[in-house]
Amino acid sequence: MKDFPPPLLIFFAAWGSLSLSFFLFFLISAISLTTLTRKHYGITSPISLAQPKEADLVLTQKLIETLRPFGVFEEELELQRRILVLGKLNTLVQVWIREISQAKNIPSSVIDNVCGKIFTFGSYRLGVHTKGADIDALCVAPRHLERSDFFSSFYEKLKEQEEVKDLRVGSFVPVIKLSFDGIEIDILFARLALQTIPENLDLRDDGLLKNLDIRCIRSLNGCRVTDEILHLVPNIENFRLTLRAIKLWAKRHNIYSNILGFLGGVSWAMLVARTCQLYPNAVASTLVHKFFLVFSKWEWPNPVLLKQPEDCNLNLPVWDPRVTPSDRYHLMPIITPAYPQQNSTYNVSTSTRAIMVEEFKRGLAITDEILLNKAEWSKLFEAPNFFQKYKHYIVLLASAQTEKQHLEWVGLVESKIRILVGNLEKNEFITLAHVNPQSFPGPKEESENTIWVIGVVFKKMEGPENLNVDLTFDIQSFTDTVYRQAITSKMFEADMKITAMHVKRKQLQQLLPKVAIQRSKRKASVHLLFLDDTKPDNVGNSSSNAVRKGAAPLKQPTSPVQHDSEKKPEVDSVQQNPHPSPCLSAGPASKSPASPLGNETSEKAKVEEVRQRSHVECFLKFYFQHCVNFVFYTLFNPVLHSVHD
Numbered sequence: 338m339k340d341f342p343p344p345l346l347i348f349f350a351a352w353g354s355l356s357l358s359f360f361l362f363f364l365i366s367a368i369s370l371t372t373l374t375r376k377h378y379g380i381t382s383p384i385s386l387a388q389p390k391e392a393d394l395v396l397t398q399k400l401i402e403t404l405r406p407f408g409v410f411e412e413e414l415e416l417q418r419r420i421l422v423l424g425k426l427n428t429l430v431q432v433w434i435r436e437i438s439q440a441k442n443i444p445s446s447v448i449d450n451v452c453g454k455i456f457t458f459g460s461y462r463l464g465v466h467t468k469g470a471d472i473d474a475l476c477v478a479p480r481h482l483e484r485s486d487f488f489s490s491f492y493e494k495l496k497e498q499e500e501v502k503d504l505r506v507g508s509f510v511p512v513i514k515l516s517f518d519g520i521e522i523d524i525l526f527a528r529l530a531l532q533t534i535p536e537n538l539d540l541r542d543d544g545l546l547k548n549l550d551i552r553c554i555r556s557l558n559g560c561r562v563t564d565e566i567l568h569l570v571p572n573i574e575n576f577r578l579t580l581r582a583i584k585l586w587a588k589r590h591n592i593y594s595n596i597l598g599f600l601g602g603v604s605w606a607m608l609v610a611r612t613c614q615l616y617p618n619a620v621a622s623t624l625v626h627k628f629f630l631v632f633s634k635w636e637w638p639n640p641v642l643l644k645q646p647e648d649c650n651l652n653l654p655v656w657d658p659r660v661t662p663s664d665r666y667h668l669m670p671i672i673t674p675a676y677p678q679q680n681s682t683y684n685v686s687t688s689t690r691a692i693m694v695e696e697f698k699r700g701l702a703i704t705d706e707i708l709l710n711k712a713e714w715s716k717l718f719e720a721p722n723f724f725q726k727y728k729h730y731i732v733l734l735a736s737a738q739t740e741k742q743h744l745e746w747v748g749l750v751e752s753k754i755r756i757l758v759g760n761l762e763k764n765e766f767i768t769l770a771h772v773n774p775q776s777f778p779g780p781k782e783e784s785e786n787t788i789w790v791i792g793v794v795f796k797k798m799e800g801p802e803n804l805n806v807d808l809t810f811d812i813q814s815f816t817d818t819v820y821r822q823a824i825t826s827k828m829f830e831a832d833m834k835i836t837a838m839h840v841k842r843k844q845l846q847q848l849l850p851k852v853a854i855q856r857s858k859r860k861a862s863v864h865l866l867f868l869d870d871t872k873p874d875n876v877g878n879s880s881s882n883a884v885r886k887g888a889a890p891l892k893q894p895t896s897p898v899q900h901d902s903e904k905k906p907e908v909d910s911v912q913q914n915p916h917p918s919p920c921l922s923a924g925p926a927s928k929s930p931a932s933p934l935g936n937e938t939s940e941k942a943k944v945e946e947v948r949q950r951s952h953v954e955c956f957l958k959f960y961f962q963h964c965v966n967f968v969f970y971t972l973f974n975p976v977l978h979s980v981h982d
Contacts, residue, residue: 378571379614380642389620396622396707396714400582403714408468409581419461419472422500422517426524427455429498430476433491437482451533453478455524456540458559460602463567465580471521475560477538478528484552487526488513511552527556541565543649543676554653554677561675562603569643569674570610571617578621580609582717583628589720590696594774595681598689598755604671604681608632611641625717626708629701637690640670646678653677669693684755687762688770723773724849727792730840731770731808732848733757736784738832743785746833749826750819751776754789757815761793766806769794777849784832788848793839812837 377383389397404410434453443451459473460466476487488506492513495501500518507514513524530548540560549557570576584605587593595601600608612628613619619627635641646655655677658664669685672678685693706712724730735750737743754772761770771792779786798804816835823829840848 377614378569378617379611380645381615383617384615386618387616388618389623393620393623397578397620400622400625400714401578403718404581404585407585407718409465409585411466411468415468418518419520422520422522423455423457423472423474425500426474426517426522429494430455430478430491433494434478434482437486437490441481443481447532451479452536453482454534454536454538456560458563462560462563463580463606464573464577465584465606471523473559474522474524475556476524476526477534477540477557478526479533480528480530481532482528484511484526484528511556525556525559527553529553539564541568541675543647543651546649546651546653546676551653558673558675558677558679559603562673565674566603566606566610566643570613572613575619575621575624576609576613579613579624579628580606582621582625583609586700586717589718591721591723591771591773591775592689592693592696595684596752596755597772597774598684598686598758599693599774600671600682600685603673607641607643607671607673607681610643614643622708626701626704629697629704633694633697633701637669637694638667640672640680642672643674646672647676649676651676656680686755686758688758691769692771723771723792724790724842724845727771727794728842729793729795730842730845731757731761731791731793731812732838732840732845733789733791734779734786734836735789736779736786736832736834736836737830738784740785742830742833743787745828746823747776747787749823749828750787750835751789753815753819753822754791756818757812758791760811760815761791761808764806764808764811766796766798766804767793768796779848790845790849808839 430453434451435448438448438451454477456462456475456477457472458475460470461472466472476491478487488511492504492506495504495513495515498517502516504513504515506512507523511526513526515522515524527549529545531545540557541564546554546557567573584593584602587600587605592599593601593605595604609624609628612624612631615631616624616627640656646657648655653676654661656664656667656670656672656679658667664670664680667680667683667685668687669682669690670680671682673681700717703712703717707714707717733750733754735743735747737746758770758772761767769792771794773790773792777788777790779788795806816837819835820829823833
C-alpha cells in the first residue's frame with residue numbers, strides 16, 4: 338500500500354465504491370421493474386399479499402363446517418344430474434337448429450356444420466349454486482335463426498319432451514321457463530352474426546356484439562359478466578367459498594334482493610371479487626373478514642370496478658356519470674366488468690343503502706370476534722328477527738282470483754315495491770323504510786294472497802304532542818303506478834287488488850303466519866337498527882311522541898277504473914318534492930381510480946401495505962445510498978480539507 342500515492346488510493350476506493358453502487362442500482366431497478374410488471378387483478382394494486390397462516394386455514398375449515406347445515410353445498414350426484422340435464426338440453430338445441438335450417442332451405446353443406454350451444458350464467462356458472470337452485474341458461478344460435486323461432490318452434494319442441502314440466506314463457510322478460518327432469522331452468526335467446534356457433538366460442542369477445550340487436554346484447558350480458566368475473570379473480574376456489582358465505586349472510590339478514598332495492602347475486606359476486614383482488618393470497622376466512630372491512634369503510638357513491646371500463650366504439654349506452662346525468666344519482670354503483678358496462682345496483686335507495694352499510698359494520702364487528710376466537714362462525718349467520726326490529730310496519734297485500742293471475746300480479750307488485758319505498762323516503766316524517774325481501778302467504782279466503790312487510794322508522798319530533806302522519810298519498814301514488822302498468826301490459830283483471838295498512842308490531846301476529854313472527858329464543862339473533870342515533874323502538878315513546886298513536890290507518894286503494902276520476906286525498910305535512918343531490922360530480926372524472934377505502938385508509942390496511950414491501954429491497958436501497966455517500970465523501974473530502982487549510 339505504500340507504493341501507491343494517496344491520490345491513487347482515493348481513485349481506486351472511489352472506483353470500487355462507484356462500481357458497486359452501479360451494480361446495486363441496476364439490481365434495485367430490476368427488482369422494482371419486476372414489482373411493477375407483476376400481474377395484479379383489478380384497477381389498483383393489492384392491499385396485502387400476505388400468505389395465509391395455519392390459524393387462517395383452521396378458521397376456513399370451521400367456516401365450511403358451519404355452512405354445510407344451511408345447504409349451500411350441492412351433493413356430487415345432484416351436480417352430475419344437472420350436467421346430464423344440460424347435456425340433453427344442448428343436444429335438443431342442436432337438433433332444433435338443424436330442423437329450422439332445413440325448413441329455411443339452407444344448403445345441406447352448411448347444415449352439416451351448423452350448430453348452436455347452451456351457455457350458463459348466474460350462480461350455477463359461478464359455481465356457488467345451492468341445493469334445488471334453478472339454472473340460468475342462454476341459447477346461442479347462428480344468424481339465420483330468428484327470435485320468433487325460439488319462442489315458437491323450440492317452445493313446441495320442449496313441449497314434446499317427457500322430462501319437461503311447467504313450460505311457460507315469462508310475462509315481462511323474454512325467457513322460456515321450464516322444469517327439466519325436476520330441475521328449474523330459465524332459457525334466454527341470442528343469435529350471433531355467425532354462420533355457425535363454434536364449440537370453443539368465448540362470449541367475452543367484444544367483437545361478437547357487432548351487428549346485433551339490443552335484445553340479443555342484453556341476453557348475452559349475463560354470460561359475459563359472469564365469465565369476466567371468473568377471469569378477474571386470483572383464486573376461483575377461494576372466491577367461491579367466500580361468495581357462498583356472503584350470500585348466505587345477506588339472505589339471513591334480509592338484504593338479498595335486487596328487485597327490492599338491495600343487492601342481487603351478481604352484485605354480491607362483484608363485491609366479493611373486488612375483495613379477492615385486494616387480498617389475492619388470502620383464504621376464505623380472511624376474505625370474509627376483509628369483505629366487511631373494505632365495504633364498511635367504502636365511501637359511496639364511489640363506484641366498485643373490477644377492471645377499467647373499455648370503449649368498443651359500438652355506440653352502446655354505458656354507465657358514465659360524466660355523460661349521463663341520471664348516472665350521477667346512483668347511490669351505490671357496482672359496475673359490471675363486461676361491455677357495455679352497467680350499474681347493477683340502480684334500484685338501491687337511501688334506506689336500503691343505509692341498512693346494508695349498517696349490516697357491513699355489524700359483520701365486521703362479528704368477524705373481528707371470530708378471528709380473536711371470541712365467537713363462532715354461527716354468530717355471523719344468526720338471523721335477526723325482522724318483526725321485532727321496528728315498532729311500526731306497513732303491510733302490503735296483493736290478491737287475485739286464480740293462481741295464474743296471482744302469479745303474474747305478485748310479480749308485478751313486487752317489482753314496483755321499491756317505488757313505494759322511495760315515496761316513503763321522501764316523506765319528511767320518515768327516517769327509514771326497510772322492506773323484508775321475503776314474502777308470506779296471506780289469509781286464504783276467496784282469493785290467492787301474498788303479503789310483504791315494510792318496517793318504518795319515524796323521525797323524532799321535539800315536544801310532547803302526538804303527531805298524525807297521513808301516508809295515504811304515498812300509498813296511492815304507488816298503487817296508481819302498479820295499476821297503470823297492469824293495464825298497459827293488458828294483464829289487469831277486475832279481481833286484482835292491492836291492500837295497504839299501517840300496523841304496530843304487536844298487531845303483526847294477526848296478519849302473518851305464526852312461524853314468521855315467532856320471537857327468537859336466542860337474544861343474540863335480535864338486532865335493533867341504529868341510524869342517526871335513532872332507535873326504532875324509541876319512536877313514539879314518552880320522550881318523543883312523534884307517532885305514538887298518530888299514523889293513520891291506510892285506506893284500501895280502489896280499483897283503477899274507479900279511482901282515476903276521483904279526487905286524491907289531501908296530504909298534510911308531507912314533502913312531495915324530492916331533494917336530489919348528485920352523487921358524483923358533474924365535472925370530468927379523474928383518470929385515476931378512487932381508493933378502495935376512500936380518502937381515509939384504515940390503520941389495518943396501512944400496516945398490511947407496509948408489510949408487503951420487500952425487506953431485501955429496503956436494505957439494498959439503504960446500502961446504495963450509503964455507497965453513494967461514501968463515494969462523494971471520499972472524492973471531495975480531501976478537496977474540502979485542502980481548501981480549509
